[in-house]
C-alpha cells in the first residue's frame with residue numbers, strides 16, 4: 001500500500017491503556033487527615049484520575065453517604081454476572097469506563113457489530129448457560145479446527161485434514177504430524193502437576209521451527225503467552241481439543257463476539273438496578289472495617305463513599321491489589337505475580353466481500369496472529385446480506401511493547417502494520433478497507449504462565465472478611481468469559497454467606 005492510499009483510510013483509535021492504570025491505596029488520604037483536609041481536586045475522566053494518582057495526587061475519603069448490601073467493583077462479564085446473581089439484594093455496581101463489558105465489548109459500524117475483545121465460547125460452559133437464561137442462545141461456528149494462511153495459501157482445518165496440505169516441505173509437514181501424535185498421547189490429568197509447571201516450549205525441541213512458530217502465534221492470541229511462557233498443560237490440552245474440534249466444532253458466538261452477552265446482561269439489569277449501576281465511576285479505595293467495608297469512588301468529578309456489608313472485586317488483580325486495603329502480604333504478592341499482555345484488536349472494515357472462507361484464520365509470521373469474520377455465524381441466515389465484511393485482526397503484543405499503546409500515533413502505526421500484513425497475505429486480501437478501527441488495551445489478558453494456575457491463582461482468590469475476589473484472573477487456567485462467571489459465582493456465594501451471618505447476628509442482637 002502506498003503512503004498516499006494509506007492517507008485516505010481513516011484510522012480510528014479507541015480504548016484506554018491508562019484506564020488500567022492502578023490507584024495506590026497508600027495515596028488515599030484517611031478521612032479527616034490533617035495533611036490533606038479537603039483532598040486534592042480531581043478530574044472526572046477515568047484516565048485523568050489514574051494519571052493524577054500516578055503523579056502523587058491524594059484523594060480524600062468523604063464520610064459514607066449511602067448504604068448497600070454489596071458493592072461490586074468492575075462491570076466486565078464477571079461483575080455483571082455477580083450483579084445478575086445478586087439482583088434481589090440492594091447492590092451497587094461500579095464501572096470506570098463509559099460502557100459495560102470490559103474485555104467482552106462490541107462496537108458497531110453503521111449497524112454492523114464487531115468485537116473489540118472476546119470472540120467465542122467453547123462447549124457447554126457457564127457462559128452459554130447464562131446466555132440461554134437471559135434469552136440469547138449463541139449460534140454455532142461450525143468451522144472445524146480453524147484454517148491458516150501460510151506462504152500465501154489458505155489451508156482449512158489445519159490440525160485435522162489440513163495437516164496433509166500444509167504448504168511446507170514434506171519434512172516439516174511430517175514434523176507437524178509427529179508433534180500432534182505425541183501430544184495426543186500425553187495423559188494430562190495424570191501428569192497435571194508437572195505439566196502446569198513447565199513451559200509448553202519444552203515439548204517442542206524435537207520438531208521443526210514452524211511448529212513452535214504456529215504455537216507462538218496461537219498462544220498469545222488465546223492465553224496471552226508464547227510457548228516459552230505458557231504452562232505445557234494448556235498447550236497440550238489445546239492440541240487435543242483441536243482433534244475433537246476438527247470432528248465437531250463446539251464453538252458458538254454472536255455477530256461481534258461475546259460483547260453481545262455483556263450488552264444483553266446490562267440491558268436485563270438496567271431496569272431493575274437503575275442508578276445503582278454506574279458507569280464512569282472509578283473506585284479509588286476499598287477499606288474493610290469491623291462493621292462494614294467502605295468503598296470510595298469518583299463519578300462526575302465527585303468523590304463518594306458507600307458503606308456496604310460486603311464488596312466483590314471484579315477488577316483485574318493488578319488494580320485490585322492497589323485499591324483494597326489490608327490484603328495479606330502473601331496474597332498481594334501473588335496478585336503481583338500475574339503477568340498481563342497488552343493487546344490491540346484491529347477491525348478492518350470493507351464495503352465488499354474480501355474474506356469469508358473461515359471463521360478464525362491463523363496467520364503465523366505477521367503483526368497480527370489471526371483474524372475473525374465478524375458476522376460469520378449469521379452470514380448464511382436466510383434474508384441476511386453482508387453489507388460490510390468486517391475482519392477483526394487479533395494483535396497481542398509483548399509486555400515490553402506496552403508503551404506503544406500510550407500514544408495515538410504509535411497505535412495507528414500498529415494498525416497500519418496490521419493492514420499492510422493483511423494485504424500481503426494473498427492476492428484476494430489486497431483490498432483497501434473503508435475504515436480501520438483500533439481498540440487497544442494495556443493489560444487485558446493475563447498470561448497462562450507455568451505455575452500460575454496451581455500455585456498463584458488459588459492464593460489470589462482467598463476471601464477476606466468482607467471483600468471477595470471475582471474476575472477471570474481469579475480462576476484460570478486461561479483468561480475467559482466462562483472463567484469470569486465461575487469466579488463471580490464463587491464470590492457471590494461467599495458474599496451471601498457473609499450477609500447471612502450478618503443477618504443472623506443482627507437478629508440475635510435485636511432479639
Ligand SMILES: Cc1cc2nc3c(=O)[nH]c(=O)nc-3n(C[C@H](O)[C@H](O)[C@H](O)COP(=O)(O)OP(=O)(O)OC[C@H]3O[C@@H](n4cnc5c(N)ncnc54)[C@H](O)[C@@H]3O)c2cc1C
Nearest residue numbers: 074076077078096102103118119120283471472480481484
Ligand atoms: C482480545 C481478547 C480476546 C479474547 N477472546 C476470548 C474468547 O474468544 N473467548 C473467551 O471466553 N474469552 C476471551 N477473552 C478473555 C475474556 O475477554 C476475559 O476473560 C473476560 O472478558 C474477563 O472479564 P472480567 O469481567 O473478569 O474482567 P474485565 O473484562 O477485565 O472487567 C473488569 C472491569 O473492571 C473495570 N475496572 C477496572 N478498574 C476499575 C476501578 N478502579 N473502578 C471501577 N471499574 C474498574 C474495567 O474497566 C473492566 O470493565 C479475550 C480477551 C481479549 C483481550
